[in-house]
Amino acid sequence: MAGLKIFSGNANRPLAEDVCRCIGVPLGKALVGRFKNGETRVRIEEHVRGADVFVIQPTSSPSDHHVMELLIMSDALRRASADRITAVIPYYGYAKQEKKSAGREPITAKLVANLITTAGVDRVVALDLHAPAIQGFFDIPVDNLTAIPFLADLLVKEGIEDVVAVSPDVGGVARANDFRYRINAELAVIAKRRPKPDEAEALEMVGQVDGKCAVIVDDMISTGGTLEVAANLLHERGARAVYAYAVHPVFAGNAFELIERSFLDRVVVTNTVTVPPETRDNKIQVVNIGWLIAEAIQRIHEGRSISAMFETRRFQQELLI
């Protein structure tokens, strides 16, 4: 595949290596480190003039540092005459700050989009953006991929009966609805409130889970608070088992402890964010989505459709009827 080059920052090199393995290209050589004063140091160590370059870098914790690596790598590639630079951001950090929920607050998701564009990025590939509207924060093409069909397929393969897909908050209904059509299940929705940032309270639920296997579907697990309160409510309402299928394993604060002591029987996440092996336990399963990102990169490089990757979406067919 002439002209295609893939580089990685330090946020998730194993994922970038897997993407390269799937495509059959070596990971581009680049020094991405720090100067003694703590500033980020980058040097691209191979020619990129005229190349179609992809930089894989989730802007996960420490987000500020990973954003800076992405910006500085993009700047270096642009100055080295790369033909096109695509930022592949499997997890887009700062996404929860996508609107002002009170006066005198920033819209950081937009600020980061501005920074990425200014650094010279020509297009962005993201995965399950917390709010799809973030695509509009960029004035360059953004492909917002989704791992939801893949997660749904994994559940279907297990052949579990009487499943109810649960959205843990009103904002996640479209995602959970997509998931439930794919697995042919009922839908339940929890009304959640955030008394303070990073705190969650489940107020009420619409839907029946008594005797069912309740599967919480979410874009990310951050503090784990949303899952904890949702699992408590589902247990209280008689669910026979409680699972969670979420895309981004942010696992902030004491998320692992919350999950461990919760009513959750199983948590399935992808590897958009690195989960240290020692923190995985019997409850947490990490599934690899490197192949999905590899497929998107190949299609973009060859000028082929990305939406065709997801065209068999059952819920779209339902909507058309």
Ligand code: R5P
């Ligand atoms: C809601 O806004 C999101 O979809 C997730 O439910 C939320 O980000 C999870 O955050 P936490 O784990 O901190 O409750």
